[in-house]
Amino acid sequence: MMSAALPENIEQKTIQRILSGDVSVFSEIISNHQQKIRSYIFKRCSNHADAEDITQEIFIAAYNNLPQYDNSKPFSAWLFGIARNKSNEHFRKAKRVPIPSDDTPEISHLDTPDAQISTSERSNNFWNEAKSILNEEQFTSIWLKYHQEFSISEISSAMKVTESNAKIHLFRARKKLSTSTIINQLVS
């Protein structure tokens, strides 16, 4: 399903084609970014059905707002900005807070020997714990930094904050993670 990430210049050309009326190539954008976007949404809402719905809404919003995209900035950061807003909007509308995922390994897996816990399970546990101890800004900044491998500039662009604020969110997130017993068990 996942295609290799398109180089930025090729992606810009794809966007130009979409803007000139070639709607079909938008599927390339979806293929390139859906996994990253859906992972983020799923980690925030912890429900596969909701994550799929929100991901679809994100791409439709991206398509509708594509003429407003500033091509001097990375497309992935712009798309994540929409993803973040859509997920926040989802929680506001539903008036609910994210609930722990019911299909990811629970923290009790930590009792099992390390060798039996796959990296994927560790990662799930890690992000579940991160979600429970970090606020939205901290979670998003740390997600963008490590999971999406965004630069500080890209994080600030995606979160619509200054680079200084992005650094502060990131530092606070790291600080909280470094003092979490569960996180320390997972990474030890």
Added chain:
Amino acid sequence: MKTDNQLTEASYCETIQVSLSDKLDASQPHSTLEIEHLSNCSECTDFMNFLKNDNFLNIASTPMNSENDLTDSIMQRLHASDKVISPKPTQWRKIISMGSLAAAAAVMISLTLNQQQPISDDSSDTATITDTSASVATLDEEILKQDLQQKYQAISSVAGEKWSNVSANIINAKDYLSEKTEMLSDKLLFRKDGAPQSMNEHVNTSKV
């Protein structure tokens, strides 16, 4: 309760940790001051070791399992919505072209009217407008006057009708512009606060 010294120490440690965090992102080396502090402070050393822990980096960057491909369903929704891409440029081009047409039409009509207006009372000017100065002198003045009056009335009637159409178009264009400007400004304000929304969503919201 922490003493002043403890608070100062904690504050200094936090400053060092912020710097460590920033330098890690910027791939910059530690300063002498930081290295010196790290050799004496276990808390800051633990923090730095955590940031550089390979397990932490691997776990945090592990991609999630692949799920269903949403490409087809999203594309189907896009086709179903029949949304034309680049809505803004199209709209603005439409507005600009409408405005240009209205302005051009208004200029042409006003020029026509200005040219025809002097024929009303002054017969000497009439000769220049109709460009029949050579023959006017030989024709009966009364017949010419009647003929010109009839032509003037016919032209005035057509011009008046055209002018009212142009005025209506200008009013429509102005309404369209103000509506779109208001919608854009609402949208921009909304975007500062929260989620960006599509033009359709905005229109629907406005209607509600």
